[in-house]
Amino acid sequence: MTYLDVFRLAKDTLSARTVYTDPCERDGVTVIAAATIHGGGGGGSGTELITEGAGFGVCARPAGAFVIRGSSVRWRPAIDVNRLIGTIGAVVIAVLITRR
Structure with a gap:
């Protein structure tokens, strides 16, 4: 693989198509992940x-x-439960350490 092949691969990989999926529509609701x-x-x-x-x-x-429902567009964030639990655990530990 040459340098140019790597740059072409990077260009194709890091595009809007990689970030956003094709719209999925069902029962009048469109979802774009x-x-x-x-x-x-x-x-x-x-x-x-x-x-x-x-x-x-x-x-x-x-x-x-x-x-997307009709003319209304809402953003629904994905929740990473593992990261959330880790952050809460780190905060609890920091509070316990600083209270001593």
Whole structure:
């Protein structure tokens, strides 16, 4: 894989199509799901044995969905229960430590 292949892959991966799904409609309600995406890449060249190299990584998480009913649009955030429990636990521990 060359540098140009990695850049093309990154361009195709980090697009609006990746963030927003195709609209799904049922019973007059349209839902468009959305995600947050983080990506990174790197590359380099080497010696006679390794002429070039490149890599790319992506992390995606659900963010929520737009719900469309008639002319009304509402944002419904996705709730990450594991992250919520971890945050509450960290706050409880911090409060217990600072109360001493």
